[in-house]
């Protein structure tokens with residue numbers, strides 16, 4: 001019996017996408033400049049948050065474990081807000097996919113944006129598709145070497161600038177920029193810069209469409225969000241078939257011919273190597289470049305119909321695309337619910353947080369006058385954008401006095417006053433003493449109250465216990 005020689009592995013065939021002008025190409029350029037502009041400039045936007053607080057609009061301050069997003073400051077205890085934002089973004093992506101297919105991949109994904117940029121550099125340096133194919137096929141020469149050197153150098157410069165922009169989100173951007181220029185940046189910044197330079201160069205320059213086809217998990221499971229009303233790029237065989245390059249002669253001979261002249265223009269522009277005339281394929285990132293290519297051909301040969309367009313399977317059967325569907329409504333409702341819940345939490349979260357830890361060594365102290373003392377460590381975090389002064393008091397323990405180590409300011413009621421700068425957490429040692437005359441015994445539940453000195457509302461409370469013999 002003859003052995004099956006077919007291999008499950010196929011060699012990678014390098015693609016040479018042709019540069020194509022047109023409406024979707026212009027749209028992609030517009031979005032590319034918009035997204036890259038935001039990405040590069042955002043870390044340099046300043047945002048006044050008061051004295052002693054970073055003034056960078058977007059800053060992921062890892063050492064301080066705080067994320068600054070304009071007026072929103074996310075503390076470690078608010079990390080679920082960040083998780084909620086990420087889940088909302090994922091649901092937004094699902095909604096976008098259910099409505100418009102892979103438009104995120106075709107226009108917004110950074111892999112596509114950088115691949116577009118790299119392909120344009122390749123086009124400028126080595127020429128359009130045919131010239132690039134010829135250049136790769138010809139033996140090495142000084143001219144070929146020079147072109148390859150220029151292209152890869154430009155790719156590396158773009159990759160370096162990209163990495164640089166990302167690290168600026170994790171430190172004060174102007175300071176870090178100056179540190180890079182003077183070679184005084186910290187090791188972690190250099191390492192991140194190098195890592196992102198190499199990954200961007202590899203993904204956008206070398207791997208390109210393979211990232212979308214083989215590496216990106218989203219490409220694999222987004223089919224689950226598609227239905228008959230999802231926007232896709234489709235070829236219209238009812239107008240195009242039977243395709244024929246020698247259309248005029250065949251027509252004159254009385255043969256039935258479609259409008260597709262089998263020029264392959266739609267295939268040669270495709271950045272993922274798809275022939276859209278074969279039907280819907282998961283490699284298609286719905287970038288619309290094949291529409292531009294076919295539109296140009298249509299204008300040149302005078303076709304009556306558009307052969308490739310954005311449409312849906314429903315529309316292709318002559319019915320209207322339905323945008324409001326159970327799944328799109330469900331995704332929208334979930335996003336609104338999540339964002340609404342987070343907005344409510346952020347609007348109502350207290351601007352101060354207190355934690356109290358009772359000292360266990362010793363559990364209590366009997367003082368020389370017979371009174372009982374418990375010691376506590378109190379931490380107060382001022383999350384408001386201004387310096388605050390708070391009064392601290394204990395409720396639930398009769399005939400008691402509260403004092404704080406190194407604090408000698410008290411309000412009119414005799415409560416110790418503490419002042420905290422914005423964004424700071426301050427620890428205090430508290431001494432809570434109950435007079436001998438109270439006669440209390442055993443454990444007693446108590447509550448620490450933190451009251452803003454300018455407001456009558458209690459800022460935060462914390463339950464604890466007072467231990468007596």
Ligand code: SF4
Nearest residue numbers: 270284285287288290
């Ligand atoms: S088939 Fe068309 S829309 Fe799909 S990836 Fe290729 S060029 Fe873009």
Ligand code: SF4
Nearest residue numbers: 260261263264266294
């Ligand atoms: S570009 Fe249009 S005419 Fe040319 S092969 Fe593609 S579908 Fe046919």
